[in-house]
Amino acid sequence: MKIEVAKPDLETALKVASLATESNSADLTTHFVFRVRDDDQVEVYTHNNRIGISMPVASCKVESEEGSVRAFTSEAKRVSKWMSAIPAQTVVTFKVKDGDVRASTSKGFVKLQSLDPAQFPHWANTFGETSEGITIPAKRLHMALAHARLFIGDKETTQPRLAVTEISKGSLQATDKGA
Numbered sequence: 001m002k003i004e005v006a007k008p009d010l011e012t013a014l015k016v017a018s019l020a021t022e023s024n025s026a027d028l029t030t031h032f033v034f035r036v037r038d039d040d041q042v043e044v045y046t047h048n049n050r051i052g053i054s055m056p057v058a059s060c061k062v063e064s065e066e067g068s069v070r071a072f073t074s075e076a077k078r079v080s081k082w083m084s085a086i087p088a089q090t091v092v093t094f095k096v097k098d099g100d101v102r103a104s105t106s107k108g109f110v111k112l113q114s115l116d117p118a119q120f121p122h123w124a125n126t127f128g129e130t131s132e133g134i135t136i137p138a139k140r141l142h143m144a145l146a147h148a149r150l151f152i153g154d155k156e157t158t159q160p161r162l163a164v165t166e167i168s169k170g171s172l173q174a175t176d177k178g179a
Contacts, residue, residue, distance in 0.1 A: 001068045003034070003042055003094040004061040010092055011083055013044045013057040020046040020053040021076040031073040033120045034094065036062055045120060046076070052123050071117035072096045079103070082110050134170070148174040
C-alpha cells in the first residue's frame with residue numbers, strides 16, 4: 001500500500017489526533033493508527049483509554065494492491081518529530097509492505113515501527129448498538145453543561161465516578177458529593 005499526502009494536510013490530521021496519545025507507554029496508546037477506508041479515504045485514529053479520536057486526512061492519494069494491508073501504526077512522537085523537520089510544501093509518502101512502514105519525502109526517508117493495527121479498539125462497531133435519544137440546540141446544551149460543570153467533582157484520580165456528568169431520563173446530572 002502507498003499513501004501520498006501533502007504535509008499541511010497530514011499535519012492538520014496528526015495535530016488533532018495527537019490529543020489522545022500517551023507518551024509513557026509501550027502500547028497502541030503511543031501510536032497513530034492509519035486506516036484506509038473502502039472509499040480510499042485515510043483516517044488517523046488514536047486513543048488513550050479515556051478519549052478516542054478519528055480524524056480524516058484531507059486530499060490523499062492511495063494506491064493499494066488487492067489483498068494488501070489497509071492499516072498500519074507508527075509511533076506518534078517519532079512521526080511528529082520527523083514531520084517538524086521536513087519543509088512545509090512537501091509531499092509525504094507512506095509505503096507499507098510486509099509489516100514494514102517507510103515514510104519518505106523527496107529529501108529522504110525514515111523507517112517506522114508498526115504494531116498490529118488489528119489490536120486497536122475501534123469504536124465504530126459499537127455505534128450500531130446505539131439509538132437516537134433527544135435533539136437539543138447546541139447553545140442550550142452548552143448552557144446546561146456550563147451549569148452542570150459547577151457540580152462535577154475535580155478529583156479525577158481518586159474519585160473518577162464523580163468527575164462526570166450524564167443525561168438520565170431527560171435531565172443532566174452531576175455531583176461532587178457535596179452538591
